[in-house]
Amino acid sequence: MESIKAGLLGFGTVGGGTYSVLRRNQEEIKRRAGRGIEVARIAVRTPAKAQAALSAIVTQEAGAETALAAGAGSLPLIDSDFDALVRDPAIDIVIETIGGTDRARELVLAAIAHGKHVVTANKALLAVHGMEIFQAAHSKGVMVAFEAAVAGGIPIIKALREGLTANRITWIAGIINGTTNFILSEMRDKGLDFATALADAQRLGYAEADPTFDVEGVDAAHKLTLMSAIAFGVPIQFDRAHIEGISKLDAIDIKYAEQLGYRIKLLGITRRSAKGIELRVHPTLVPSSMLIANVEGAMNAVAVNGDAVGMTLYYGKGAGAEPTASAVVADLVDVTRLHTADPEHRTPHLAFQPDQLSDLPVLPIDQITSAYYLRLRVADEPGVLAAIASLLADRGISVDALIQKESREGEGETDLIVLTHGTVEGNLRQALAKIEALSSVKSPVSLLRTENL
Amino acid sequence: MESIKAGLLGFGTVGGGTYSVLRRNQEEIKRRAGRGIEVARIAVRTPAKAQAALSAIVTQEAGAETALAAGAGSLPLIDSDFDALVRDPAIDIVIETIGGTDRARELVLAAIAHGKHVVTANKALLAVHGMEIFQAAHSKGVMVAFEAAVAGGIPIIKALREGLTANRITWIAGIINGTTNFILSEMRDKGLDFATALADAQRLGYAEADPTFDVEGVDAAHKLTLMSAIAFGVPIQFDRAHIEGISKLDAIDIKYAEQLGYRIKLLGITRRSAKGIELRVHPTLVPSSMLIANVEGAMNAVAVNGDAVGMTLYYGKGAGAEPTASAVVADLVDVTRLHTADPEHRTPHLAFQPDQLSDLPVLPIDQITSAYYLRLRVADEPGVLAAIASLLADRGISVDALIQKESREGEGETDLIVLTHGTVEGNLRQALAKIEALSSVKSPVSLLRTENL
DSSP, X not given: OOOEEEEEEOOSHXXXXXXXXXXXXXXXXXXXXXXXXXXXXXXXXXXXXHHHHHHHHHHHHHHTTOOOOTTTTOOOEEXXXXXXXXXXXXXXXXXXXXXXXXXXXXXXXXXXXXXOEEEEOOHHHHXXXXXXXXXXXXXXXXXXXXXXXXXXXXXXXXXXXXXXXXXXXXXXXXXXOHHHHHHHHHHHXXXXXXXXXXXXXXXXXXXXXXXXXXXTTHHHHHHHHHHHXXXXXXXXXXGGOEEOOSTTOOHHHHHHHHHTTEEEEEEEEEEEOSSOEEEEEEEEXXXXXXXXXXXXXXXXXXXXXXXXXEEEEEEEEOSSHHHXXXXXXXXXXXXXXXXXXXXXXXOOTTSSOGGGOOOOOBOOXXXXXXXXXXXXXXXXXXXXXXXXXHHHHHTTOOEEEEEEOOOOTTTOEEEXXXXXXXXXXXXXHHHHHHHHTSTTBOSOOEEEEEOOO | OOOEEEEEEOOSHHHHHHHHHHHHTHHHHHHHHSSOEEEXXXXXXXXXXXXXXXXXXXXXXXXXXXXXXXXXXXXXXXXXXXXXXXXXXXXXXXXXXXXXSHHXXXXXXXXXXTTXXXXXXXXXXXXXXXXXXXXXXXXXXXXXXXXXXXXXTSOHHHIIIIITTTSOEEEEEEEOOHHHHHHHHHHHHHOOOHHHHHHHHHHTTSSOSSOHHHHTTHHHHHHHHHHHHHHHTOOOOGGGOEEOOSTTOOHHHHHHHHXXXXXXXXXXXXXXXXXXXXXXXXXXXXXXXXXXXXXXXXXXXXXXXXXXXXXXXEEEEOSSHHHHHHHHHHHHHHHHHHTTSOGGGSOOTTSSOGGGOOOOOBOOGGGOEEEEEXXXXXXXXXXXXXXXXXXHHHTTOOEEEEEXXXXXXXXXXXXXXXXXXXXXXXXXXXXXXXXXXXXXBOSOOEEEEEOOO
């Protein structure tokens, strides 16, 4: 059977990685898919650069002992005409790897309008414009596959959308941004502050020159929003996510957390209750004995809890050319296998049938339930602890653990660390307002959330 | 749309769990699958017992606040006519949960012959008769789904067969038997010997009255054989697997391993090299810092290495009524979504197209490559260490770490523990034959394999 033809928008890290993996493993992929998958056309801003990169891939491969299947030597057309690619009648599948939300949206919608299936790694695009894109794809009867958009090569979208369909999924908690996990690992291992660890990450290629999307939690929130929709059968609601990054995280809190038996991870957490859905990204204390607390460096891991299966966890590389390409190519194989199937019987884009989404609201952060880590700077004098404990107790908040540090000679102040049991955040905030008004409390309370999963 | 009709063979742990999950989550499952899934008929040896169990499930559910969808109140026909069920024209999918290999084979083949899709949790059946069953299913154009056969609720078959299709998979290493992992955790935590830990596991319901299949590694080998076939595109070759269980594992080796920074796990390992495929189940030393070394109790975890994605890991409950049901029902949803698709375009049963299997041989155990842990009982006298090290060096085997225990007063003998670097097992065995012939070596060498993954 003739190869299925893909067109590649962009030839950067993900685009180049996809081409390279498809070419290197073409025989094995064909043995699985029953049909070859060929990149027939590439659109990029500077074709000469892409041509050079592509030649390097082909040369490297020919140098290795890879047997080239007959015909696989034919090279794709490379030009800068993105619009022509998405309209090209010879192209069955468009692979979008240009990133961003505006031009990518135009091109993906145009590809759909021309009856192409789409594979994308673009979480920002889907978190912001996903509902529009999936609606268009549904109307046109084409697939938009996006395994690579969440957690790189880990097949977490497939697990949620197909592997756990028996379950009422209750929560997901994931380390879904490698940059921040690398920085947090460095801060803990080497006792660094955030700025130093970030500079290290940039030097080593784990963080971009402008790291804002990563370190402020926006990238993780994009991914979390997609998982939340798929897990709970609700629309994609990125604008409702509560997002806190790690740039304000104090090294001292990592140290105190460790003393209490916890590690701090930037978790994306989404949980369903009768009241609504929690959708939040923030630094989180996790017991160090848990598997997810031991995910270090740039690795990703997603824990999913379902009522039948209990907790399952998925671990692997969340970024990089080849891990991301692994997910892109898996989607290409899925599309190749399924493109002749009746569109109504394919797995729905968002796991649930499009007319079956729930309107369960996303809860504002003051309505979520969590346990908390509080660090207070207090006067080293009698009665302080009693006053604080009493204000917490007034609102029904019980204390799980507590450390009071010895004050340094002559300072007259000390750090008090409190771990609370679970409570509604608004309730805790009210207690904190009263606690911060105490004359013995010397600065605003540092608050972090704790999850025992 | 009318519900798809399933017939259930057996109503024990897995059958009952499947019915219970399908019923409890029927609305959510329907929102995903686009169509209800109904167990319309059940065949069991003692219908009265199944009737009572079913009534208990229905009553319990009605007691909870589960809203029953209209029509879901209709109860399945229960009788003891297995043969009639697999022929019943009203049944679209047969769910086999009776276990065993003979009667199960007959019934599954009969169901296929009558054009039914089959979902099964029966790893023994597929490890032994899988090639025949998948061939029959392929000829008839029906699906045989078996996610529940490996690692319970963890969607590892889907990950291997669909999620990692971009990759040349290089190896899999899994904790795929909860009973043995529970026993090993108990032995390490509490310093118990095997017999005591097994008795505890039996008392707590983690081991069966006859634990042979679990503790001798047969169950793990069934599962490993299936994963190996899917990962590498080779036939199912259970009879070629090398199988060692944990019943002969000495508590002292767990202790020494720990002192060297390792934990002992019963791993199923399959690895592909140019020479062939390794397919082996045995107690294995794994560095304690690795995630898979920290999988404790009855939990399962499977690590998979692919050339593009790197190492990914999948963790969860590998047994029990509801985790297994989670996988069975996921398969039911897949079949419901895909049963109208062109059979030639569905995911192949064994991941690769049936005419595209490789004949790469399974390597005999003396041709595998591994690092080793050796415990020797030696005379406490000068020159012993030099003699042993020299016999290893003669065969090019280098020593990674070594502990010599102080001998107890007056005993004149001591334990010598050697960790080797990687070598071919046959080579090591030849060195060991010479070492065991030394007069200063007092008993046969205890040998375990070490994997740094």
